[in-house]
Amino acid sequence: MSAAIHLDGVTVLRDGRKVLDDVSMQIAAGETLSVLGSSGSGKTTLLRVVAGFIAPGLGAVSVGEAVASERGRVAIPPEERGIAMVFQDLALWPHLTVHGNLSFGLESGRVPRAERDERIAAMLARVGLAGKARKHPGELSGGERQRVAIARALVADPRAVLLDEPLSNLDVGLKQELLGLFRELLRERGTTALYVTHDPREARALAERTAVLDAGRVVHLGALDELRGRDDLPFARSLVAALG
Amino acid sequence: MAAGMGWGLALRRREEPLLLVAAGAALAALALLPLVSLAGQLATREALLGASRALSAPRTWALFMSSVGLAAAVTIASLVVGLPLGVLLGRTDIPFRRAALWLHTFPLFLPPFLLALGWFHLLGRGGLAGSAPGARLLFSPVGVVLILALALTPVVTSLVVVGLQAVDPSLEEAALLVAGPRRTSVRILLPLIRPAVALAALVVFSLAFSELGVPMFLRVGVYPAMVFSRLGGVDYAPGEAFALALPLFMVAVALLVVERRAAGRRSFAVLGPRSREVPALRIGRWRPAAIVFAAAAALVPLLPLASLAIRALRGGGFSKLPQWMGTSAWNSLLDAFLAGTLILALAVVIGHAAARRRRGGVGLDALAVLAFVTPATVLGVGLVATWNRPSLQAVYGTSAIVALALAARYGAVGLRTAAVSFSQGSEHHEEAAAIGGARFLRRLGRILVPIHARGLAAAWLLAVVFCLRDLETAVLLYPAGQEPLTVRIFTLEANGPEPVVAALACVQVAMTAAVLAVGSALLFRRKT
Numbered sequence: 001m002s003a004a005i006h007l008d009g010v011t012v013l014r015d016g017r018k019v020l021d022d023v024s025m026q027i028a029a030g031e032t033l034s035v036l037g038s039s040g041s042g043k044t045t046l047l048r049v050v051a052g053f054i055a056p057g058l059g060a061v062s063v064g065e066a067v068a069s070e071r072g073r074v075a076i077p078p079e080e081r082g083i084a085m086v087f088q089d090l091a092l093w094p095h096l097t098v099h100g101n102l103s104f105g106l107e108s109g110r111v112p113r114a115e116r117d118e119r120i121a122a123m124l125a126r127v128g129l130a131g132k133a134r135k136h137p138g139e140l141s142g143g144e145r146q147r148v149a150i151a152r153a154l155v156a157d158p159r160a161v162l163l164d165e166p167l168s169n170l171d172v173g174l175k176q177e178l179l180g181l182f183r184e185l186l187r188e189r190g191t192t193a194l195y196v197t198h199d200p201r202e203a204r205a206l207a208e209r210t211a212v213l214d215a216g217r218v219v220h221l222g223a224l225d226e227l228r229g230r231d232d233l234p235f236a237r238s239l240v241a242a243l244g
Numbered sequence: 245m246a247a248g249m250g251w252g253l254a255l256r257r258r259e260e261p262l263l264l265v266a267a268g269a270a271l272a273a274l275a276l277l278p279l280v281s282l283a284g285q286l287a288t289r290e291a292l293l294g295a296s297r298a299l300s301a302p303r304t305w306a307l308f309m310s311s312v313g314l315a316a317a318v319t320i321a322s323l324v325v326g327l328p329l330g331v332l333l334g335r336t337d338i339p340f341r342r343a344a345l346w347l348h349t350f351p352l353f354l355p356p357f358l359l360a361l362g363w364f365h366l367l368g369r370g371g372l373a374g375s376a377p378g379a380r381l382l383f384s385p386v387g388v389v390l391i392l393a394l395a396l397t398p399v400v401t402s403l404v405v406v407g408l409q410a411v412d413p414s415l416e417e418a419a420l421l422v423a424g425p426r427r428t429s430v431r432i433l434l435p436l437i438r439p440a441v442a443l444a445a446l447v448v449f450s451l452a453f454s455e456l457g458v459p460m461f462l463r464v465g466v467y468p469a470m471v472f473s474r475l476g477g478v479d480y481a482p483g484e485a486f487a488l489a490l491p492l493f494m495v496a497v498a499l500l501v502v503e504r505r506a507a508g509r510r511s512f513a514v515l516g517p518r519s520r521e522v523p524a525l526r527i528g529r530w531r532p533a534a535i536v537f538a539a540a541a542a543l544v545p546l547l548p549l550a551s552l553a554i555r556a557l558r559g560g561g562f563s564k565l566p567q568w569m570g571t572s573a574w575n576s577l578l579d580a581f582l583a584g585t586l587i588l589a590l591a592v593v594i595g596h597a598a599a600r601r602r603r604g605g606v607g608l609d610a611l612a613v614l615a616f617v618t619p620a621t622v623l624g625v626g627l628v629a630t631w632n633r634p635s636l637q638a639v640y641g642t643s644a645i646v647a648l649a650l651a652a653r654y655g656a657v658g659l660r661t662a663a664v665s666f667s668q669g670s671e672h673h674e675e676a677a678a679i680g681g682a683r684f685l686r687r688l689g690r691i692l693v694p695i696h697a698r699g700l701a702a703a704w705l706l707a708v709v710f711c712l713r714d715l716e717t718a719v720l721l722y723p724a725g726q727e728p729l730t731v732r733i734f735t736l737e738a739n740g741p742e743p744v745v746a747a748l749a750c751v752q753v754a755m756t757a758a759v760l761a762v763g764s765a766l767l768f769r770r771k772t
Contacts, residue, residue, distance in 0.1 A: 078678040084679060089670060096694075
């Protein structure tokens with residue numbers, strides 16, 4: 001399978017400190033890769049580099065066959081990468097309805113109105129929000145807003161979707177429900193995904209491979225269960241304990 | 245790269261920097277070109293000799309130091325009153341604090357010389373409560389300081405109130421667990437809003453230093469008045485005016501440096517709404533004294549306005565308004581609305597760039613601040629040097645020059661307000677739009693402007709009321725027969741009938757109140 005996203009020696013400096021340090025990884029088309037790490041480990045920065053909001057100081061990011069950014073330069077701006085993102089605070093546009101939020105990206109892609117409406121209706125039905133199209137985000141519950149955010153990300157059939165701790169503020173029941181929804185949607189649409197979390201169970205539930213970040217470096221890339229018995233790795237014990 | 249991908253795509257990808265360059269060029273033409281022209285006027289041997297003569301006169305520097313002293317005294321007085329008042333009206337449980345804040349702040353939106361006129365009708369020799377000592381006090385440097393402090397204290401009060409609203413409630417609550425309200429205010433809240441206080445002090449100093457109307461009306465010599473006198477009347481000597489403007493410009497640069505150091509980087513972050521409400525501070529046994537203090541702050545500014553109205557009514561001034569006012573009120577509104585709209589257009593682009601720390605954004609913000617802290621006389625002299633040419637009479641000979649000058653002088657007001665609004669919003673809203681395929685213009689039109697509509701409307705309204713109150717800029721540039729109301733009142737004040745001048749002042753007050761009332765009603769209406 002070809003790589004949908006390829007990071008090659010990506011380093012990001014902020015105030016002289018390495019926020020990402022020589023990060024290399026490939027995410028195959030259709031694969032979901034979890035990115036796990038504690039606060040300040042560089043998880044969100046990794047997503048922002050892939051999205052094109054930040055250029056790496058060193059190294060390169062490729063999306064599909066094209067080099068999207070390299071060594072301080074963004075060659076392909078975010079709006080041309082065909083990537084979607086679910087933000088931690090969801091970033092739903094408060095002045096637009098649910099329909100408006102989903103329609104915005106399709107309009108950018110010049111999708112005809114009839115097709116837009118059809119795709120939005122299908123997507124809203126799929127995420128359990130049929131009948132909510134005319135509501136504004138402020139009129140929805142927390143769980144419904146999460147569904148709008150994932151629907152907005154997927155409705156335009158992006159090349160890849162980046163998820164930045166989208167479930168971090170939810171209760172356990174809702175988290176399980178939405179995790180199941182993410183998994184189903186990503187699988188049935190074959191969407192490449194990069195899922196950032198600080199919860200090892202979430203990481204394992206959604207992806208076969210996980211990249212563990214520590215102080216900006218990738219300290220493990222593979223199945224989380226491979227870490228069992230690796231007492232030589234300082235971070236492994238706590239992760240394995242959290243997995244149960 | 246551009247050749248490979250085609251110019252169209254290359255330009256579309258650069259929408260944001262290109263728009264910023266265009267807005268920056270417009271701002272530079274408004275605010276920087278006059279200063280460059282001013283320097284150009286002094287670039288000949290004769291001009292330099294004249295400048296050296298003008299600047300070496302002892303009276304020049306005596307007047308300069310006296311002006312600096314006056315502005316410093318006004319700033320200190322404003323801080324002494326405005327800081328405790330801001331805490332009282334912003335964070336305590338005294339009654340009617342919102343109404344008190346509105347009444348206290350209103351004079352800020354009036355030309356200060358109008359308040360001086362009101363105090364004259366109250367305390368001057370023939371005033372409602374007039375006496376010889378009162379008149380002597382009024383027509384003295386102390387009178388100038390008191391009137392300007394009353395006019396400009398609301399800058400401090402309102403920035404302290406807004407600054408306090410932006411403080412993280414948990415910081416205040418953590419302090420209240422171990423200290424009383426007074427100690428919490430002094431040791432925690434006020435240090436946290438230091439950038440807002442620094443910004444307030446800077447604004448008060450620059451407005452006081454630039455003030456022309458109050459000292460001229462009260463016959464107190466100040467440096468900007470000396471520059472102004474070289475541009476007309478018996479002292480007419482434009483070459484000297486250019487030279488005399490130089491020290492004023494140096495002060496403006498010094499103020500800009502202070503602003504960058506004290507508040508520059510944090511100045512957007514210190515102003516904004518709280519994440520959640522916290523209970524008001526209880527002031528215990530100080531409550532009666534605090535209520536009296538707040539009531540005085542709210543009611544004292546109304547005294548000169550009331551005396552103006554009484555003077556106009558007693559002399560039948562209102563009935564003579566049609567023959568004396570001409571089109572001046574309309575000119576004021578037109579100039580202010582044009583300038584406010586131009587400022588808003590620049591503020592959307594530059595304010596966004598400054599709030600998001602885009603390359604060039606912070607520099608352009610600094611240029612706008614420089615134009616604001618540059619005394620109006622200097623900017624006006626520079627604008628005369630730039631635009632007073634036969635080929636540019638289509639601009640210089642019409643109201644357009646006043647609107648452009650106002651946009652240059654008050655651009656920072658709108659730009660900073662817009663920047664505060666943008667910086668309070670989540671950057672993720674823009675990023676979500678970008679990643680959804682929208683280029684900058686579409687993000688601006690569909691996401692940023694609608695989300696920040698209220699903040700941008702506030703930027704426009706503030707810019708408009710600051711332009712409405714202006715005298716110093718317009719008085720140097722207004723074309724014949726098209727003077728705004730402030731200039732009309734100022735020029736009639738010397739020789740016009742007192743009741744009519746008082747009635748015209750009442751029109752200025754009513755016009756400002758109406759613009760503020762309509763604007764605020766639209767701004768604060770509930771969303772349906």
